[in-house]
Amino acid sequence: MSVPTIFDISKEGRGSFRLPRLDVPNTCNGLPENLRRQNTPTLPQVSELDVVRHYTKLSTMAFGVDNGFYPLGSCTMKYNPKVNEQVASLSGFTDIHPLQDASTVQGCLGVMHDLLKQLCAVTGMDWGTLQPCAGAHGEYTGLKIIRSYFLEKGDVTRTKILVPESAHGTNPASAAVNGFEVVQVMADKRGLVDLDDLKSKLGPDVAGIMLTNPSTLGLFEQDILEIASLVHGAGGLLYYDGANLNAILGKARPGDMGFDVVHLNLHKTFSTPHGGGGPGSGPVMVKKALCAFLPKPDVVENANGDYSFDWGCKSSIGKVSTFWGNFLVFLKAYAFILAMGGEGLKECGENAVLNANYILARLKGMYDVPYGDRCMHEFVMSLSRLKEETGVTAIDVAKGLLDRGYHPPTMYFPMIVHEALMIEPTESESKETLDDFCDAMIELHDIAYKDAQSLRNAPEHTVIGRVDEVMAAKNPVVHQ
Amino acid sequence: MSKILADRMYSKDHEWVMMKDGVAVIGITDHAQDALGEIVYVELPEVGATFEVGEEVSNIESVKAASPIVSPASGEICEVNEELDGSPEKINEDPYEAYIYKMKDAVLADDLLDAAQYEKFLAEEV
Numbered sequence: 001m002s003v004p005t006i007f008d009i010s011k012e013g014r015g016s017f018r019l020p021r022l023d024v025p026n027t028c029n030g031l032p033e034n035l036r037r038q039n040t041p042t043l044p045q046v047s048e049l050d051v052v053r054h055y056t057k058l059s060t061m062a063f064g065v066d067n068g069f070y071p072l073g074s075c076t077m078k079y080n081p082k083v084n085e086q087v088a089s090l091s092g093f094t095d096i097h098p099l100q101d102a103s104t105v106q107g108c109l110g111v112m113h114d115l116l117k118q119l120c121a122v123t124g125m126d127w128g129t130l131q132p133c134a135g136a137h138g139e140y141t142g143l144k145i146i147r148s149y150f151l152e153k154g155d156v157t158r159t160k161i162l163v164p165e166s167a168h169g170t171n172p173a174s175a176a177v178n179g180f181e182v183v184q185v186m187a188d189k190r191g192l193v194d195l196d197d198l199k200s201k202l203g204p205d206v207a208g209i210m211l212t213n214p215s216t217l218g219l220f221e222q223d224i225l226e227i228a229s230l231v232h233g234a235g236g237l238l239y240y241d242g243a244n245l246n247a248i249l250g251k252a253r254p255g256d257m258g259f260d261v262v263h264l265n266l267h268k269t270f271s272t273p274h275g276g277g278g279p280g281s282g283p284v285m286v287k288k289a290l291c292a293f294l295p296k297p298d299v300v301e302n303a304n305g306d307y308s309f310d311w312g313c314k315s316s317i318g319k320v321s322t323f324w325g326n327f328l329v330f331l332k333a334y335a336f337i338l339a340m341g342g343e344g345l346k347e348c349g350e351n352a353v354l355n356a357n358y359i360l361a362r363l364k365g366m367y368d369v370p371y372g373d374r375c376m377h378e379f380v381m382s383l384s385r386l387k388e389e390t391g392v393t394a395i396d397v398a399k400g401l402l403d404r405g406y407h408p409p410t411m412y413f414p415m416i417v418h419e420a421l422m423i424e425p426t427e428s429e430s431k432e433t434l435d436d437f438c439d440a441m442i443e444l445h446d447i448a449y450k451d452a453q454s455l456r457n458a459p460e461h462t463v464i465g466r467v468d469e470v471m472a473a474k475n476p477v478v479h480q
Numbered sequence: 481m482s483k484i485l486a487d488r489m490y491s492k493d494h495e496w497v498m499m500k501d502g503v504a505v506i507g508i509t510d511h512a513q514d515a516l517g518e519i520v521y522v523e524l525p526e527v528g529a530t531f532e533v534g535e536e537v538s539n540i541e542s543v544k545a546a547s548p549i550v551s552p553a554s555g556e557i558c559e560v561n562e563e564l565d566g567s568p569e570k571i572n573e574d575p576y577e578a579y580i581y582k583m584k585d586a587v588l589a590d591d592l593l594d595a596a597q598y599e600k601f602l603a604e605e606v
Contacts, residue, residue: 393517
């Protein structure tokens with residue numbers, strides 16, 4: 001089914017919105033002629049009702065956590081409390097400009113300063129920056145800090161970053177963008193970092209290791225203290241990818257495990273919207289030895305209790321964002337942290353782990369789970385056996401879930417599990433929702449053996465049916 | 481159960497290699513194409529380039545992932561399978577016919593597996 005765009009339904013003369021006449025001096029006079037618009041912009045000519053119907057219709061085709069269960073592994077699609085939105089829409093926060101004098105936005109700077117303090121407490125780190133606008137942006141920033149740290153010491157031989165094979169794809173990408181050579185560390189039989197392989201790859205050419213703990217397999221890297229001492233012993237640093245922080249919230253802190261740099265995803269762990277609801281925010285937290293390299297400006301609290309921007313940037317990697325980062329996202333995360341409190345955050349982690357283990361316990365007899373009977377906040381099942389016996393693949397089951405009103409789990413990742421489905425329920429969901437989802441998974445398993453073809457045709461009840469992914473990858477039409 | 485042919489050698493990275501008139505013919509195994517799923521692009525290496533055993537020669541992309549092709553031999557690339565440029569699905573259709581590249585003066589890796597050993601290796605892999 002093809003859906004018309006707002007431009008498709010445009011009819012000349014139907015436009016219902018008029019801009020007011022310009023009643024201030026035209027300040028474009030300084031603009032060079034070639035940069036000025038010659039014609040009026042082509043805006044759709046539609047009535048207000050056309051606009052309302054068009055976007056209301058589109059909104060029914062989207063799927064978000066407000067529509068239904070969204071167990072997208074490693075993405076922590078938890079509920080976004082509406083009170084956060086209320087806080088972020090207070091006019092004192094919205095009717096300001098980033099270039100306003102600091103003395104006129106003391107409350108905003110106070111929020112930023114206190115949020116960093118709260119994040120230090122949660123992660124066990126010493127200070128940080130709120131500038132990065134997403135997780136991968138945080139990785140880029142964190143690795144740039146590590147790079148600058150070694151360069152300032154005159155240690156120019158550390159050109160490699162170690163990345164486990166279960167890592168998120170953004171890890172090697174961020175390392176490569178920072179000019180590092182990426183070296184993969186293998187997983188052992190348990191699915192954890194293989195210590196012997198790690199030892200064989202450490203040396204004076206290694207700047208550090210990037211780890212997600214718990215890993216993308218939903219397993220806690222139980223040798224983390226030994227890993228930290230091995231890496232530090234070889235002169236390297238430890239980078240913590242905060243994608244899976246939800247699992248250990250209030251229970252364990254990356255700083256205590258020996259990590260030197262941490263990035264957080266406020267849009268995962270701290271309940272701010274993401275996916276299409278974006279934008280994200282990926283603060284980076286560091287230990288004392290790395291504070292000097294943080295991006296500037298920093299928000300500082302002066303002796304008199306006022307806040308100001310500190311631009312002193314002798315060793316800083318510089319600015320990594322326009323202005324100060326995604327400020328309204330900070331507010332939502334801050335509201336979440338204050339509403340939950342320390343005990344509440346701990347319960348988030350506990351319930352996230354409990355929910356994942358509940359699904360695992362209900363499904364493990366039917367679906368294979370290669371790495372263990374217990375998990376942290378998520379687990380990865382392998383549909384290899386189902387595929388061999390019925391021809392039904394992970395993507396077919398995922399499409400079947402769409403027909404039953406669920407967002408599919410993460411598919412075909414991590415690569416060390418074949419026909420992978422990675423399920424992360426988060427703490428937001430009730431036992432009834434988890435049971436309904438498990439029932440759907442069990443039903444799909446039955447259908448695979450009885451009527452495999454119907455699953456290969458799924459989804460049939462969505463606006464758009466099975467898409468031709470091969471055609472899309474081979475002949476992408478990115479602009480029409 | 482994926483297909484394994486007795487007339488060639490295999491690497492633990494799931495490439496096959498066959499010597500023909502002093503030239504090493506190299507492709508990916510049936511297990512590899514099945515794990516990758518529908519292949520949408522094969523990046524062909526340049527003729528004349530040289531690679532050592534274990535080096536990444538190029539990449540192969542499927543709807544699921546992009547994976548490196550790790551050379552099971554050292555030598556100079558003397559021919560690539562141009563047909564894959566427009567029809568990468570040939571690898572899905574017949575991975576042992578659709579080779580990716582040929583190497584001259586090739587020295588094979590010393591840890592290659594024969595068909596029986598590769599079958600055992602696949603069975604032991606998770």
